[in-house]
Amino acid sequence: MIRVTLDFNCAVCGHDQFNLPVKREDGQQIRCANCTAYKCHTLDLERALVAMRREPPRTAA
Numbered sequence: 001m002i003r004v005t006l007d008f009n010c011a012v013c014g015h016d017q018f019n020l021p022v023k024r025e026d027g028q029q030i031r032c033a034n035c036t037a038y039k040c041h042t043l044d045l046e047r048a049l050v051a052m053r054r055e056p057p058r059t060a061a
């Protein structure tokens with residue numbers, strides 16, 4: 001799992017960091033990094049994931 005900050009907030013606690021699955025065994029679920037509530041596949045989440053995987057990591061150079 002990797003922890004990322006997204007442009008929306010957890011519906012349960014309002015936290016804006018989420019743990020995203022990176023390995024197959026992590027499954028497809030995205031969890032709030034704070035309260036570990038499961039966030040299901042909303043359109044927003046899918047868009048965030050797609051954007052994350054397409055854009056190379058930005059380095060502060």
Ligand SMILES: [Zn+2]
Pocket residue numbers: 010011012013014015032033034035036037
């Ligand atoms: Zn939460």
